[in-house]
Amino acid sequence: MGCCSSKNADSKATRIARWRSTGIVALRDSKLKTFPDEVLDLDRSVRTLDLTHNKLVDVPMEINKLINMQRLVLSDNLIERLPIDLGKLQSLKVMMLDTNRITTLPDELGQLVRLERLSISGNLLTGLPETIGSLRNLVLLNASNNKLKFLPESIGSCFSLEELQANENSIEELPSSVCNLVHLKSLCLDNNNVKQIPPNLLKDCKALQNISLHGNPISMDQFQQLEGFQDFEARRKKKFDKQIDSNVMISSKGLDEGVDL
Template identity: 80%
Template sequence: MGCCVSKKAKLKANQVSRWRSTGIVALRDAKLKTFPDEVLDLEKSVRTLDLTNNKLVEIPLDISKLINMQRLALADNLIEQLPVNLGKLQSLKVMTLDGNQISSLPDELGQLVRLEQLSILGNMLTSLPETIGSLRNLVLLNVSSNKLKSLPESIGSCFSLEELQANDNLIEDLPASVCNLIHLKSLSLNNNNISQIPTNLLKDCKALQNISLHSNPISMDQFQQMEGFQEFEARRKKKFDKQIDSNVMISSKGLDEGVDL
């Protein structure tokens, strides 16, 4: 028995040593029900933490010790809320929270000023905090498959945003500030309740190449009459032609990308 305990302890010690030297903690599919203390003890050593597909219900306040962490993957757990001191993870660039039971995000989310990718699809969000507008380096935001009725006006301050996915929600309209997203390339809003979009969207979002609005009460005629539609079409076609020239395999669904209504 003592031999087995000693062997397990040695394996654990080797694992922790490896985490410390690489900065990568990978514990996918480990059947964890609680956050591992040995990870928290690594503090500044952790650069990437992957706890995908476990049974975690909560994230401890002490996660704030991992101040050098750049990537945090917590998808497919049972998490209901995030700790308020999440904002202390000032080095965080990528955070994945898909497939949990999160109903709200803390205002402190806005403190993650280096965040570039945030994915929280398949949760129970009813709103996003206004502080999300402080995420000036955010390039990708995926909030699909939640219960959102709107997006905050502050979304227009996410000036680096290139891709916004908000499919399968209850969104009725978009804030006018979306027109400030001059780097936005792709906007996906399938399966919502949107009957109109901001009139200047196509005119002001000069990088926009793809808009997907399947299963919304908005007509193609409305869309085509918007100012800037011709320029948008030219960008969409240029991208599509480039894909063809590059011999990219495009599915039948892909042929529709650009304007999906």
């Protein structure tokens, strides 16, 4: 019995030493119901924390001690809310919260000014905080499969945004500020209630190559009447031809022609 306890202690010590050395804590599929205290005690050592596919319900406020963390992956859990102290993770660049039970995001989300990728699909969100506009380095936002009825006007201040996914929601219209997203390449809004899009979208978003609006009450005729449609069409075809020339192997659905209405 004593030998077994000693081996377990050595194993735990070895694991903690490895985490501290590499900065990577990976505890996928570990049946965790609470955050392990030994991870929180690592403080500044943690760079990546992956707790995918566990049974976590809460994220402790003590997570604010992991101030050097750059990548936080909490997908496929039972999380219902996030602590306001999450905003203190100033080094965070990637946050994956897909497939949880989150109903709201704290305003302090806007304090994560280095965040580049935010994925919150498969939750119960009815809205996004206005403070999301403070995420000036955000390149990807995936808010699909929620209960969103609109996107905040402040989304137009996410100037680095290249990919916006909000499929499977209840969005009826886009804020006019989306036209400020001059780096936006892909806009996916399948299966919403979008009846029209901002009239200047194609003209102002000069990097846009792909728009997917399948399952919305908007017609192709409406889309083609938008100013800037011809330039958008040229970009779409150029991207499509490049994929063919590169022998890109993707599914027929993935090989999007650029407009799906």
